[in-house]
Amino acid sequence: MSAFHGKSVLITGGASGIGAATARRAAAGGGRVLIADTDEQAGPALAEEIGALFHRTDVGDFDQMKAAVDAAAEAHGGLDVLFCNAGIAGPSEGLIDQGIPYDLDRYRKTVAVNLDGPVHGVHAALPLMRGRQGASILVTSSMAGLFAPPSGEVYAATKHALIGFVRSLALTLADDPLTVNAICPGYVDTPMIAPLLPMIGELGLGGTVVAPEKVAELAERIVAERGSGDAWLIAEGVCAPFPFHD
Ligand code: NAD
Numbered sequence: 001m002s003a004f005h006g007k008s009v010l011i012t013g014g015a016s017g018i019g020a021a022t023a024r025r026a027a028a029g030g031g032r033v034l035i036a037d038t039d040e041q042a043g044p045a046l047a048e049e050i051g052a053l054f055h056r057t058d059v060g061d062f063d064q065m066k067a068a069v070d071a072a073a074e075a076h077g078g079l080d081v082l083f084c085n086a087g088i089a090g091p092s093e094g095l096i097d098q099g100i101p102y103d104l105d106r107y108r109k110t111v112a113v114n115l116d117g118p119v120h121g122v123h124a125a126l127p128l129m130r131g132r133q134g135a136s137i138l139v140t141s142s143m144a145g146l147f148a149p150p151s152g153e154v155y156a157a158t159k160h161a162l163i164g165f166v167r168s169l170a171l172t173l174a175d176d177p178l179t180v181n182a183i184c185p186g187y188v189d190t191p192m193i194a195p196l197l198p199m200i201g202e203l204g205l206g207g208t209v210v211a212p213e214k215v216a217e218l219a220e221r222i223v224a225e226r227g228s229g230d231a232w233l234i235a236e237g238v239c240a241p242f243p244f245h246d
Contacts, residue, residue, distance in 0.1 A: 138180075166229065
C-alpha cells in the first residue's frame with residue numbers, strides 16, 4: 001500500500017515538475033492532496049485531473065501559507081504530509097553571472113520563495129502536525145545545497161540554508177513522531193531546468209538528468225521509512241542520505 005494512502009498531503013509548487021509528479025503519485029496512492037501554488041492555470045487543471053484541491057498560494061507570504069495549511073486541514077481532517085517544494089532559480093541570482101547586474105528584487109524574491117516559503121510552511125503546520133503519528137515534513141533543497149556550484153550563489157545559499165533548517169528542526173523534534181527531511185535533487189527534467197538542458201554536460205555537476213517521477217518515488221519512500229534529519233541526494237545512479245557512509 002502507498003505510504004500516502006489515507007493521508008492529508010499538502011504540496012507547495014505542486015502545479016509543475018517535482019511537485020506535480022508527487023501530487024500525481026500521492027493521489028494515485030489514495031492520498032488526499034492539496035496543491036498550493038501561484039500558477040492559477042496549471043494548478044487547478046492538475047487538481048481537477050487527479051481529484052485534488054488547489055489553493056492559490058504564494059509561499060513567501062506567511063498568511064497565504066497558513067491559509068493553505070488550514071484549507072488542507074479543514075478539507076482533509078488534519079495534515080499528515082507537508083511537502084515544502086516550491087522554488088525558483090534564474091540567471092540573475094549569480095553575483096557575477098555573465099555581467100547580469102545585481103537585481104535586489106530578484107534576490108529578495110529568491111530568498112522569499114526558496115527559504116521563507118519552507119520556514120513559513122513549517123511554522124504554519126507545526127501546531128497541527130506535532131505529535132501526529134506517521135506525519136512527515138519534506139523540504140526540497142538541491143544538490144546545490146550540498147556542494148558549491150560555480151554560479152547561482154544565492155540559489156545555493158538558500159538551498160544550503162534549508163539543510164541546516166531541516167537538520168536542526170529534526171533534532172528539536174527528536175522525541176516527536178513527526179519526521180523532517182530534505183530532498184536534494186541533481187538535475188531533474190522539469191520546466192525549471194529546461195533552459196540549462198543544452199549545456200548540462202558542461203556544468204560539471206553530474207551531467208545527467210532524472211525524471212521528476214523518481215523524486216516523487218523518493219518522497220514516498222521517506223514518508224514510509226520514518227527516518228528524520230536526513231538530506232537525501234537524488235541524481236542519476238544515486239539515492240541516499242548525504243554524507244554517504246557504509
Ligand atoms: P518547476 O518550475 O517545474 O516547479 C516549481 C513550481 O513552484 C511551479 O509550479 C511554480 O508555479 C511554483 N512556484 C513558484 N513560485 C512560487 C511561490 N512563490 N509560491 C508557490 N508556488 C510557487 O520546478 P521544479 O524543478 O519542479 O522545482 C521544484 C523544486 O525542486 C524547487 O525547490 C527547485 O529549487 C528544486 N530543484 C529542482 C531541480 C531541477 O533540476 N529541476 C534540481 C534541484 C532542486
